[in-house]
Amino acid sequence: MNLMTAKARRLAVSKLAVSKMVGYGFLVCLSVSLSGCGMLFGDEGVFRNRENDYLKADSLPPLVLPAGTNKEALTELYPIPPISAADFGYDATASEYEVPRPMPLSANMLQDNVKIQRVGENAWILVNAAPGELWPRIRNFLNTNALSVARADFKQGIIETDWLQFKTDSENQHKYRLQIDQGIQPETSEIHITHINVSGSTKPTAEPNWPAKSMNPEREKFLMDELAATLASDETQSGTSLLAQGIGSNASAKAALGMYKNEPVMTLKLDKTRTMATIAYAAKRDGFQLFESDSSSGLFYVFYQDPEDAKPGWFKRLLHIGLNPKPATTPYSLEKIAANILQGDAFESAPYSIRDDEKTLKDAPGYIFVVTGKPGDYLIRVRDPYGKRLKPREARELITKLRKNLI
Numbered sequence: 215m216n217l218m219t220a221k222a223r224r225l226a227v228s229k230l231a232v233s234k235m236v237g238y239g240f241l242v243c244l245s246v247s248l249s250g251c252g253m254l255f256g257d258e259g260v261f262r263n264r265e266n267d268y269l270k271a272d273s274l275p276p277l278v279l280p281a282g283t284n285k286e287a288l289t290e291l292y293p294i295p296p297i298s299a300a301d302f303g304y305d306a307t308a309s310e311y312e313v314p315r316p317m318p319l320s321a322n323m324l325q326d327n328v329k330i331q332r333v334g335e336n337a338w339i340l341v342n343a344a345p346g347e348l349w350p351r352i353r354n355f356l357n358t359n360a361l362s363v364a365r366a367d368f369k370q371g372i373i374e375t376d377w378l379q380f381k382t383d384s385e386n387q388h389k390y391r392l393q394i395d396q397g398i399q400p401e402t403s404e405i406h407i408t409h410i411n412v413s414g415s416t417k418p419t420a421e422p423n424w425p426a427k428s429m430n431p432e433r434e435k436f437l438m439d440e441l442a443a444t445l446a447s448d449e450t451q452s453g454t455s456l457l458a459q460g461i462g463s464n465a466s467a468k469a470a471l472g473m474y475k476n477e478p479v480m481t482l483k484l485d486k487t488r489t490m491a492t493i494a495y496a497a498k499r500d501g502f503q504l505f506e507s508d509s510s511s512g513l514f515y516v517f518y519q520d521p522e523d524a525k526p527g528w529f530k531r532l533l534h535i536g537l538n539p540k541p542a543t544t545p546y547s548l549e550k551i552a553a554n555i556l557q558g559d560a561f562e563s564a565p566y567s568i569r570d571d572e573k574t575l576k577d578a579p580g581y582i583f584v585v586t587g588k589p590g591d592y593l594i595r596v597r598d599p600y601g602k603r604l605k606p607r608e609a610r611e612l613i614t615k616l617r618k619n620l621i
Contacts, residue, residue, distance in 0.1 A: 305606040328446040339405040386411045398469045409433040478610040482592040496619035506548035512585030517542040555601030567602040
């Protein structure tokens with residue numbers, strides 16, 4: 215018994231010693247790990263947070279050069295222009311300036327690179343390439359088809375052919391003018407073709423008076439189809455004309471975003487038919503729903519919901535709920551909306567929108583796009599259904615979304 219008791223005691227002492235050693239080892243590892251975290255990630259650690267280090271930087275006086283030394287090399291290479299009321303991102307009511315998001319890609323950019331657009335009686339070729347890239351490709355098309363060039367104006371983007379005579383029409387002489395413009399969307403181009411013809415007995419002039427529309431639409435369509443097919447098939451060709459890079463500068467952009475009386479707006483340098491058609495087209499896509507429009511008064515009554523917000527969550531998708539949402543509705547017609555909105559000077563100086571305070575046409579949903587101006591110089595504003603101004607940030611987002619869908 216005594217022998218067994220002694221062995222049990224020795225075994226218990228051994229277990230206790232092992233337990234103490236394990237406990238001490240755990241404490242040592244814990245202290246090392248904690249001190250290690252401090253060494254790596256603490257204020258004095260290797261990987262410390264350096265986001266506020268710039269506050270500790272000293273301000274140094276600017277470098278002073280001796281008299282007579284050229285100082286031009288010390289100017290700012292990328293100066294930051296000041297923000298003014300004319301800038302699209304300007305918001306006079308904001309407590310701090312917010313950098314606006316970059317211009318989104320056109321909704322049409324991922325579609326066909328070359329296509330023929332038609333609005334009413336007008337047609338043109340739309341190409342997803344800058345005019346400077348398009349110019350040499352058009353010249354190559356004309357040379358390949360033995361269409362000699364009588365005049366080429368890089369600044370205006372105009373190419374005119376010599377007088378031509380077709381085998382199928384020996385009684386007339388024909389001439390084409392190709393007008394290359396910047397498209398509505400960035401990095402796109404438009405090619406407008408005009409055709410004229412004179413009797414074979416008439417001596418043609420070197421500089422004819424070009425009409426607004428082609429004299430023979432069929433001849434125009436023939437060349438347009440051939441050119442569009444060629445441009446679509448030679449997309450691998452590269453090259454840019456340095457002389458033609460000035461075509462479609464910002465000063466002549468068909469669509470531009472800006473500010474007008476401290477309100478975000480869009481300007482369109484288009485004719486009336488295309489202006490109304492392209493806004494109606496854009497107001498039906500990417501979250502927009504067109505309730506009603508009236509091109510004579512320049513009003514477009516729309517509803518907008520962010521497409522991401524309209525998507526059902528995972529739980530609804532699991533239960534197949536909300537997969538085909540119903541379109542938005544409004545209890546008010548455009549005629550009622552138009553009769554109630556502010557007019558004249560009251561519209562120009564309208565206060566900011568407070569929808570809950572409106573008594574007439576209460577709880578009217580959506581927005582209105584208002585088009586004013588004249589052909590070639592239209593101004594588009596977005597307001598609430600009562601004609602009141604939106605907050606600049608909200609108006610800027612809606613105008614930007616509308617612009618990227620224009621055609």
